[in-house]
Amino acid sequence: MKHIFILTAFLLGGFTLSAQTSVKSVKTVKAAGINWLSLEEAQELNKTHPKKIIVDLYTEWCGPCKMMMRQTFTDLQLISYINENFYAVKFNAERQTPVTFKGKTYSNPEFNPEKSPRQRNGVHQYAMTTGIEMYPTLIVYNSDINIIKRIEGFRKAPQLMRQLKRLK
DSSP: OHHHHHHHHHHHHHHHHHHHHHHHHHHHHHHHOOOEEOHHHHHHHHHHSOOEEEEEEEOTTOHHHHHIIIIITTOHHHHHHHHHHEEEEEEETTOOSOEEETTEEEOOTTOOTTSOTTSOOOOOHHHHHTTOOSSSEEEEEOTTSOEEEEEESOOOHHHHHHHHHTTO
């Protein structure tokens, strides 16, 4: 009887340790997430190691943008695919900070610091150069930094993955 108890305790302990290890590795991958860069960083990296660039144009007040962050950009397969094949940029289309893109500096002259993040705050000049019409919009550039695709609106991870894979 004593041997059965010890064997049972040993097996249960092993299963618990194994389950904890699996959960830990999934959490580690999720914690890493998409390697978001600034627009300038993506352009700089593209000079030495050319890749497509994907820019997520979002705003603080946009519900579908928040859903994309919570539901789409947390998918492990999508995270892996984007990190391997793209330089990913997260860009608040109503931000105040100037940005340099293709040698030209853009800003948001309509930005009003007194507005809350939930209020619309003028569209950044860079975002306007992309032809944005709605949020969220993903802009995909080729390695020559020319727009090759606009993906407008909320997308679930499998939908987005299919669209990105077609760009090969």
